[in-house]
Amino acid sequence: MAIPRALHFLSVLLLSSCSIFDQFEDTVELRYKASDVVKIDQLQSIELLNVVSPTVKPIVAVYPTSFTDQTGQRKSNSEFALFSSAITQQPNALLIRALKHASNGQFFKVVERVGLDNLTKERQLVRSARESFNQDKLQPLLFAGVLLEGAVISYDSNLSTGGIGARYLGIGTSIQYREDNITVSLRMVSVATGEILIEVLSQKTIFSYGKSEDVFRFIEMGTELVEIELGNSRNESTTLALMKAIEGAVLELINVGYDRGFWKHEKTKINKPNCTDECVSAIRG
Numbered sequence: 001m002a003i004p005r006a007l008h009f010l011s012v013l014l015l016s017s018c019s020i021f022d023q024f025e026d027t028v029e030l031r032y033k034a035s036d037v038v039k040i041d042q043l044q045s046i047e048l049l050n051v052v053s054p055t056v057k058p059i060v061a062v063y064p065t066s067f068t069d070q071t072g073q074r075k076s077n078s079e080f081a082l083f084s085s086a087i088t089q090q091p092n093a094l095l096i097r098a099l100k101h102a103s104n105g106q107f108f109k110v111v112e113r114v115g116l117d118n119l120t121k122e123r124q125l126v127r128s129a130r131e132s133f134n135q136d137k138l139q140p141l142l143f144a145g146v147l148l149e150g151a152v153i154s155y156d157s158n159l160s161t162g163g164i165g166a167r168y169l170g171i172g173t174s175i176q177y178r179e180d181n182i183t184v185s186l187r188m189v190s191v192a193t194g195e196i197l198i199e200v201l202s203q204k205t206i207f208s209y210g211k212s213e214d215v216f217r218f219i220e221m222g223t224e225l226v227e228i229e230l231g232n233s234r235n236e237s238t239t240l241a242l243m244k245a246i247e248g249a250v251l252e253l254i255n256v257g258y259d260r261g262f263w264k265h266e267k268t269k270i271n272k273p274n275c276t277d278e279c280v281s282a283i284r285g
């Protein structure tokens with residue numbers, strides 16, 4: 001009687017473990033699917049792509065040192081030290097991209113400041129050539145009404161970790177997951193006065209998980225051991241996560257700008273107490 005009861009107990013325990021494991025696996029996979037595995041050649045935020053464009057595009061500038069990585073975070077590795085940065089060292093390029101694609105390119109007018117030296121030298125050559133042939137002068141460069149500045153201010157690793165596993169008669173399987181978090185700060189500064197008009201924060205969670213399975217068996221009357229292991233892991237791209245955090249900051253900046261009257265569209269009023277006509281003119285450049 002003891003043996004059937006033991007087998008019954010083991011069967012119930014195994015079925016319960018399988019049920020719990022399946023639920024945990026489904027939860028992890030849903031979390032990963034929700035972490036936006038998408039193409040990099042398109043905006044991550046549909047809201048930013050479809051935001052209502054203003055009647056007059058504000059002219060903005062982003063300098064190379066205006067939006068940088070301030071975290072100093074290195075890539076994590078449990079086996080040896082890595083000196084590569086955890087995130088891209090050119091986040092300003094992602095910011096410019098988000099600005100240029102906002103409202104399908106109809107919201108901001110972004111002027112070149114990253115390659116300003118090269119642009120100035122090329123304009124000197126063009127100006128010299130036109131003077132030699134008595135042609136019209138080159139029109140002046142656009143100046144920005146506002147500067148967009150900020151930084152990637154935080155990269156927190158292993159904010160949440162966990163896993164689950166089961167083993168029975170030499171057959172085992174397990175799942176582990178990890179969550180990181182990235183934080184972006186963005187502010188809009190008036191060129192005319194130097195005043196910080198808007199300051200926003202945006203965060204994005206980076207989700208990773210791994211799954212492994214293994215089997216071991218004794219053969220040849222228990223004198224030899226055969227063991228097989230396999231597994232895979234999936235990590236959300238840090239660059240994609242940073243892109244979404246930046247796009248979220250730009251979207252929040254646009255919404256706050258509408259609320260404070262820094263720009264308008266046809267269905268809104270411009271006479272809001274937080275921004276006078278002089279303020280709006282300065283933003284437009």
